[in-house]
Amino acid sequence: MDTRHRGITIRGNSAQIAFTYQGVRCRELIPIPPTKTAQKELALKLQSIKYEIKTGTFDYNRHFPYSKKAKEFLKKRPDRYTIKEALINWLRHNQANLQKSTLQDYNSAIYHHLIPIFGDLAIAELTASKVKEWLSELPCSNKRKGNILTPLRQTFEELYHDEIIDKNPLTRVKNLPNKAREPEPFTQEEITRILNELTGQAKNLIQFAFYSGLRTSELIALRWQDVDFDNNRVFVRQAYVRGQLKSTKTKSGKREVTLQPQAKEALFNQKTFTKQQNETVFHDPHTNQPWRNDQPIRKRIWIPALKQANIKYRNPYQTRHTFASTLLSRGEKPLWVAQQMGHKDWSMIIKVYGRWIPQSK
Structure with a gap:
């Protein structure tokens, strides 16, 4: 030739x-x-x-539709580069730096929400008004809406910094205010009724939850090596989030919690079940294996106990609210309570639990 x-x-x-x-x-x-x-x-x-x-x-x-170089040039064409392609490329480039639970959240947001709505649009076609209209019809909490929007925000921020787009429409879309759930702590009488419906490891877990203030993710990650009976304290260092062991939510979340008498009693009772078997304190009584997430606790222990005790349903997080409100009601200092809860300062305590703080005369 x-x-x-x-x-x-x-x-x-x-x-x-x-x-x-x-x-x-x-x-x-x-x-x-x-x-x-x-x-x-x-x-x-x-x-x-x-x-x-x-x-x-x-x-x-x-x-050259199958050329790698074509795809690179396409990224520089905001009128031809689709939002679907941009989101997938952004996720692929950043997934190595994400926690597994965060990656799961982003995958869900991208493939179940963002791509079905905006995927076929060119990046140049996205406007703030389109995003706001979609958000107004999305049937979930404002906090969840903000989480779903995060991958789209970060993708367009990257496109803007790479000078592929001249302006970022997401800067005109503000996250909607989170409507904080009002604490609904349990009374002492309600706590007693709930615990009376439980036995063994299930009772120990829920009793410890009420009197330690730990999040469920922290409870199921607690190890015996984190328990210091001699000095009446436990150390909160890690949490199970969607089956993955990770460090606590924030730096202040890694903390030392003073054992209340009822929490200490629950741990002593739990030693019979797990002290000699495994370093994890709380196990699923059905399998005698460590818990990996909070859903089975909610379904198999928490919901049935409240129904049997004929008590209005509140989610398990209310055990944490109960712990904080009880300490404040008996006159403990807000700063100390904040430290027990794993908050970086006491502003959240004042904001959320202010009505349980006794007024000085």
Whole structure:
């Protein structure tokens, strides 16, 4: 086959064509039959490409839809680069730096919410008004809406910093205010009724929850090595989130909690079940294996106990509210309570539990 055409190199049953686009030397391999007719057609194709580049009408993706370089150039075309492609590329580049639970959240937001609504739009077509309209119809809490929006925000922030878009429409979309749930602590009489419906490991777990203030994710990650009976304290260092062991939610979350008498009693009772078996304190009584998430606790222990005790349902987090409100009601200092709860300062204590703080005379 004749190989004298400039920019064409024959390689067996394929040919490489070379051209310069946007200052970048590009080479693409094309399969062709070993005939003079095929070579002439290839020369015409290269001539057409060069003409389109010169006139500003060249579409790399149309000529070479499976080319990696085409995808790179497409990213620089906000009128052609889709939001679906941008989200997937952003996630792929950043997933190595994400916690597994965060990655699961982002995957859910991208594939179940963002791509079905915005995926087919070019990034240049997204407007603040489209996002706001979608948010207004999304049937979930404001906090959840903000979480779903996070991957889209970060994707467009990256596109803006990479100068692929001139302005970021997401800067005009503010997160909606979170409506904090009002604490509904249990009374001492309600606590007694709940615990009376429980036995063994289930009772020990819920009793410790009421009198330690730990989050459920922290409770199920507690190890015997974190328990210091001699000095009447436990150390909160880690948590199970969606089956994955990770450090506590915040730096202040890693803390030392003073054992209240009822919490200490629950731990002593629990020693019978797990002290000699495993370093994890609380186990699922059905399997005698460590818990990995809070859903089975809620379904198999918490909900049945409240029903049997004929007590209005509140979620298990209210055990934490009960702990804080009880300490404050008996006159403990808000700063100390904040430390027991794992808050960085006492502002949250004042804001959430202010009505349980006795007024000084």
